Amino acid sequence: MVKGVLLDLSGVLYEGDRPVPGAAEAVAKLRAAGLPVRFLTNSTRAPRRKLLEKLRKMGFELEDDELFTxxxxxxxxxxxxxxxxxxxxxxxxxxxxxxxxxxxxxxxxxxxxxxxxxxxxxxxxxxxxxxxxxxxxxxxxxxxxxxxxxxxxxxxxxxxxxxxxxxxxxxxxLGKPAKAFFHTALDEMGVAPEDAAMVGDDAESDVAGALRAGLGRAVLVKTGKYRDGDEAGTDPAPSHVAADLSAAVDWLLS
Missing domain, CATH: 3.40.50.1000 (HAD superfamily/HAD-like)
Known part of the structure; x- marks a missing residue:
């Protein structure tokens, strides 16, 4: 059973300056189900302050310390x-x-x-x-x-x-796919790696990286940088491939 979820930003929550349709509602659905959520990004062109502002303007609710950069x-x-x-x-x-x-x-x-x-x-x-x-x-x-x-x-x-x-x-x-980067967020949530899931659009850093770090599940979404066949080129392979974050959340909660 999943007890906590880590989410990538770019390509999962938003694409450029536009939120992925249904993504804010999907995050809210995770929280409503009682699951702690943390946000992990490898984006390094914008400061943490700007990323928080961007997410909130797009309708995502989060505390400052829930974002890991x-x-x-x-x-x-x-x-x-x-x-x-x-x-x-x-x-x-x-x-x-x-x-x-x-x-x-x-x-x-x-x-x-x-x-x-x-x-x-x-x-x-x-x-x-x-x-x-x-x-x-x-x-x-x-x-x-x-x-x-x-x-x-x-x-x-x-x-x-x-x-x-x-x-x-x-x-x-220091960012994904470093094991310590995933584990810092998990430790802050108080969730064991095997009880956690990662959702990302990068088959290498987000998905395979999370599974190598010991997370129980990692879902690859077909938004953002995803290209046809990405799931076939990584080891370990994704636990699941979903159309977008909404579909990924439905799978995790099922």
């Missing part, structure tokens, strides 16, 4: 290890790292989806910091995301791989 996980990691960071991120995300960025001998490099700010000079500056011995933290390592025009665009994963290759330093991924 890779930037928050990174700041906790930096704090835990007493580190400041060289940031290769989108400028809009900078507010989430207030107090952790430094230009003087940073102990870590943090890479997120910088978009058009992934210039050679920016990548080379990160490479040089890694070559000097800094730790390497990737907010995510996704291959692609569903862009505002509905087509797939390159995500941060290719840039993380380039820096790994050049520096010889393996990045520690």
């Amino acid at each position: 890779p930037a928050k996980a990174a700041c906790e990691k930096l704090e835990e290890n007493g580190l400041t960071a060289h940031l290769l991120i989108h400028p809009d995300l900078a507010e989430d790292f207030a107090g952790y960025e430094t230009a003087e001998t940073p102990g870590a490099v943090v890479v997120g989806d910088a978009g058009t700010h992934f210039t050679y000079d920016a990548l080379n500056a990160a490479y040089r910091t890694l070559a000097d011995g800094a730790r390497f933290y990737a907010l995510a390592a996704n291959r692609a995301f569903c862009d505002a025009d509905g087509a797939l665009s390159m995500d941060v994963g290719a840039f993380v791989a380039a820096l790994e290759y050049a520096s010889g330093t393996k990045a520690e991924v």
Whole structure:
């Protein structure tokens, strides 16, 4: 029996600036059934504040601490290890790292989806910091995301791989599919992994990642970045494939 649910944001709750039809009602249905819900995203172009605003404007009800982002996980990691960071991120995300960025001998490099700010000079500056011995933290390592025009665009994963290759330093991924990212949300809910379910549109990071992290169920929805056949290319395979979040919630509650 499912006792708690983790939900991806982009592609599951909304696509671009439009909510997925029925998604807000589906979240409310989970809560009405007495299930705790937490929201996990690998989006790293917008600060946490903006994501919360966006969700609420679309009709989703949530508390601030119900949203888990890779930037928050990174700041906790930096704090835990007493580190400041060289940031290769989108400028809009900078507010989430207030107090952790430094230009003087940073102990870590943090890479997120910088978009058009992934210039050679920016990548080379990160490479040089890694070559000097800094730790390497990737907010995510996704291959692609569903862009505002509905087509797939390159995500941060290719840039993380380039820096790994050049520096010889393996990045520690802090967002999905990192086991700790899922478990932090589950611990906060007080739900054991085997009693939890994840719903996402990314067969690799959301679904297979959740199942590898020990979650009992993971549902792939056919919205957002989903493309025909995605469910056949991952191991472990999704527990279920649903048309959208509404259908996923109906399956989970059944």
